Amino acid sequence: MNIRLFLLVLLTSLAALGGCEADRMSEKGFSLPPGDAMRGREAFLYMHCYECHSIDGESFPKVPGAEPPFVELGGKVSSVKTYGELVTAIINPSHKLAEGYPVDTVSNDGTSRMPVYNGYMTVQELIDIVMFLQPHYEVYVPPYDYRIYP
Ligand code: HEC
Numbered sequence: 001m002n003i004r005l006f007l008l009v010l011l012t013s014l015a016a017l018g019g020c021e022a023d024r025m026s027e028k029g030f031s032l033p034p035g036d037a038m039r040g041r042e043a044f045l046y047m048h049c050y051e052c053h054s055i056d057g058e059s060f061p062k063v064p065g066a067e068p069p070f071v072e073l074g075g076k077v078s079s080v081k082t083y084g085e086l087v088t089a090i091i092n093p094s095h096k097l098a099e100g101y102p103v104d105t106v107s108n109d110g111t112s113r114m115p116v117y118n119g120y121m122t123v124q125e126l127i128d129i130v131m132f133l134q135p136h137y138e139v140y141v142p143p144y145d146y147r148i149y150p
Contacts, residue, residue: 074136
């Protein structure tokens with residue numbers, strides 16, 4: 001085998017290996033069973049999510065001394081909040097910070113101010129909370145004025 005061929009074979013195998021590595025970390029095939037929205041609302045209450053979140057169309061107990069930021073969940077959004085995005089927002093809050101807030105209010109140097117619940121939130125609670133939250137999002141298409149140019 002000449003050296004060029006050898007290098008070519010080596011590089012293609014490395015590229016293929018790299019591809020496999022990326023595939024292994026892919027979210028492809030990820031699917032959770034349906035949850036129970038009523039139980040999700042209860043979990044939202046007993047896990048005190050409402051200390052930092054308001055939800056369009058829901059009222060929660062007032063929290064004495066609670067300090068904003070109140071990050072609104074639900075309401076009008078410009079694109080569908082997918083199931084995956086909501087699950088990620090809860091189990092990996094710093095992955096992508098909520099839009100529409102000054103970075104300093106919702107994070108410390110890019111790390112979300114939201115606590116990480118992964119150590120004690122059960123998978124069932126996660127599924128139920130997401131089931132509860134999702135219908136509160138309403139996709140809003142901004143009005144678009146057509147202007148016909150002659
Ligand atoms: C101490 C305050 C605090 C508590 C308690 C809290 N969060 Fe948050 N949450 C935040 C902040 C700040 C953000 C915005 C930064 C970010 O996207 O992580 C956020 C973002 C989110 C988002 C993404 C919103 C968006 O528009 O992208 C979801 C969903 C969410 N929280 C769900 C929950 C749930 C469910 C609970 C309870 C289990 C909870 N949070 C408890 C502070 C909190």
